[in-house]
Amino acid sequence: xxxxxxxDSDLEKVDALFQECLKDLLKRxxxxxxxxxxxxxxxxxxxxxxxxxxxxVNRFFVAEKEKKLLGTIALQTPGKMLNSMVDVQPGELEVAxxxxxxxxxxxxxxxxxxxxACRELKAIGKxxxxxxAGFTSSQQYWLSKLGEPSRLLENYWGPGKPHMVWVKKxx
Numbered sequence: 777x778x779x780x781x782x783x784d785s786d787l788e789k790v791d792a793l794f795q796e797c798l799k800d801l802l803k804r805x806x807x808x809x810x811x812x813x814x815x816x817x818x819x820x821x822x823x824x825x826x827x828x829x830x831x832x833v834n835r836f837f838v839a840e841k842e843k844k845l846l847g848t849i850a851l852q853t854p855g856k857m858l859n860s861m862v863d864v865q866p867g868e869l870e871v872a873x874x875x876x877x878x879x880x881x882x883x884x885x886x887x888x889x890x891x892x893a894c895r896e897l898k899a900i901g902k903x904x905x906x907x908x909a910g911f912t913s914s915q916q917y918w919l920s921k922l923g924e925p926s927r928l929l930e931n932y933w934g935p936g937k938p939h940m941v942w943v944k945k946x947x
Contacts, residue, residue, distance in 0.1 A: 777846070777885070779892040782836040784829050787822070789845045790838070793877055794821045800878040805911055824850055824873055836873065837892065839885050847876035849889040851896060854906050861908065861941050862927050869897065870906040874914075886917065897946045908941040915940050 782790065798814050798821075807813060825848070828836035834852040838845050850873035854864045871893055876885045897905055907922070909915045910933055918940065919925075925940035932939035 777888060778840045779837060779888070780840065782825055782828055782838055782848075786838060786845065787825060787829075790825050790848060791818070791822055793845055793848065793875060794818050796878060797875040801911060801913065804913060821848075821873055821875070824852060828852070835896065837889070837896070839876075839889050839892075845877075846880045847874075847885045847889050849874045849893045851893060851905075858906055858908055858941065861929060861939070862906065862943060864906060868904060868906065869902055870908075872907070887921075890921065894946055902946055904943060904945050906941065906943055908939065910937075910939045912937075918942065 795818055798817050802814055824834070825836050828834045828850065834850065836848065836850045836852075839847040839849075849871065851869045852872050854868070854870040858864060858870055871890070874886065874889060876889070894905075907918060909918050915938075922942045922944055926943040927941040929939040929941070931937065
């Protein structure tokens with residue numbers, strides 16, 4: 777499997793990946809979505825991908841095998857939402873946009889992406905990173921990888937639906 781920086785020529789494939797991932801995620805999470813959340817999230821992810829093409833601080837990566845895009849991960853400037861939840865230190869980065877195509881989940885691609893992102897963080901001299909998750913399945917994944925969150929916002933998305941934030945040292 778190859779880990780590489782997103783290219784302008786990847787944007788169409790990345791959009792298709794985001795659409796598939798979010799369709800699957802919202803179905804698994806049993807969201808009664810009228811399409812608004814799906815559209816907003818796909819748009820947000822595509823904007824992050826496009827921003828990385830012109831902004832060297834915000835870095836977007838893909839996992840690719842046999843020219844098929846299997847997943848994404850980004851290292852980006854923490855956004856407004858994360859800044860409203862924790863005290864983000866200037867110059868630090870957020871691990872974000874972690875998506876693996878539904879047909880390839882639970883095959884080690886998420887681990888691969890995260891390990892490579894941590895290598896990138898070390899290479900650019902970062903000591904820590906931020907990561908947040910609102911979807912239950914994402915929270916379960918990150919709890920297994922990172923342990924208990926640094927900040928738990930109870931009922932953030934509604935009764936019994938918290939939002940989790942991790943502030944971790946680069947391993």
